[in-house]
Amino acid sequence: MYNIFRRKAVAVLATLVAATAISTTAVSANPFEFFGNSNYQPVQAPAYADPNEDSSEMRADLKRQIVSYRTNEAPGTVIVDTPNTYLYLVMPGGKAMRYGIGVGREGFTWSGVKTIEKKAEWPDWTPPPEMIQRQPYLPRFVAGGATNPLGARAMYLSGSVYRIHGTNAPSTIGEQVSSGCIRMVNEDVMDLYSRVHVGTKVVVLPQTHRSAGLQ
Numbered sequence: 001m002y003n004i005f006r007r008k009a010v011a012v013l014a015t016l017v018a019a020t021a022i023s024t025t026a027v028s029a030n031p032f033e034f035f036g037n038s039n040y041q042p043v044q045a046p047a048y049a050d051p052n053e054d055s056s057e058m059r060a061d062l063k064r065q066i067v068s069y070r071t072n073e074a075p076g077t078v079i080v081d082t083p084n085t086y087l088y089l090v091m092p093g094g095k096a097m098r099y100g101i102g103v104g105r106e107g108f109t110w111s112g113v114k115t116i117e118k119k120a121e122w123p124d125w126t127p128p129p130e131m132i133q134r135q136p137y138l139p140r141f142v143a144g145g146a147t148n149p150l151g152a153r154a155m156y157l158s159g160s161v162y163r164i165h166g167t168n169a170p171s172t173i174g175e176q177v178s179s180g181c182i183r184m185v186n187e188d189v190m191d192l193y194s195r196v197h198v199g200t201k202v203v204v205l206p207q208t209h210r211s212a213g214l215q
Contacts, residue, residue, distance in 0.1 A: 062086075062100025062174050064188050069096035073203060078116075078164075078196065080182055080204040082109055085174045087164070087182060089195060099192065102172040102183040110180055111206035114157040116164075116198055120144075123154040128161045131179055152186040153193040157202055164202070165189060 062085070069088055073079060079088040079096075082103050088096040103109060122144035132138055142148050151166020164182045166189040167173070173185055182204075184192065 058100055058170070058173055058185070064097065064099050064191060066091070066095055067098045068094055069098070070094060071096075073201070076196070076200060078192075078200060078202045080164075080202065082111065082205050082207050085176075087184065087192070089192060097192075097195070099184055099188045100173045102167065102175050102177050104178050104180040105176045108178065108180045109176070109207040110162070111204045114160060114162075114202045114204065116155045116196060116200045116202060117158040118156040119193060119196075119198060120154045120156070121193075122152060123148070123150045123165070125150050130161075134179075151183070151189060153189045155193065155196065155200075164192070 067088075069090065071077075071079065071088075071090055073090050075090050075092045077090045079090065080086075080101070080103070081088065085101050085103055087099045087101045089099075090096050124144050125142040125148050126140070127135075127138045132140070144150070147168060149168065150163065151168055154163045154165040156163050162180050162182070164184065166186040167183040168186075170185045172178075172183065177183075
């Protein structure tokens with residue numbers, strides 16, 4: 001009798017141990033079962049920050065605005081006023097849309113006439129070899145997105161490595177900081193991007209120029 005009772009007790013204990021092992025395995029395989037939701041999916045962050053959330057404080061003259069502007073260039077032309085850190089999009093009637101920009105630092109300014117040969121949204125960045133040579137610590141490739149130095153949009157200038165592009169460092173607007181590219185806050189570069197097209201003429205004024213265009 002005693003042996004029968006003992007065998008039953010051992011069988012019950014073995015059953016309890018097996019059940020516990022099965023339960024533990026199930027929870028380990030899907031830990032969210034414990035919370036009663038086996039279909040739970042982790043929340044994924046958006047790929048990019050909202051470019052319209054750029055709340056940087058800029059000088060009033062660097063904010064996008066329509067101004068009076070005298071020029072012989074046709075409406076639709078982009079004029080980069082390097083020394084004054086402005087970019088003008090010529091409009092009819094002696095007006096222009098003016099944007100604040102960041103330009104090349106000392107030794108990296110340039111001038112000339114280009115056209116926009118390519119446009120890109122949230123562009124990737126591949127630093128050119130000459131930049132890598134000067135700054136070997138730079139990454140060789142950065143995918144497009146909120147942390148990309150080219151910002152939300154880029155307009156590539158013909159026959160050169162230069163671009164008009166956005167920036168994730170809005171405090172640099174109004175400064176001479178780049179390696180020759182023209183940078184704008186993201187909301188401004190998005191606005192300009194929507195107004196120009198491939199083939200648009202871009203006139204980059206020299207550092208020694210002093211604009212007489214304002215009336």
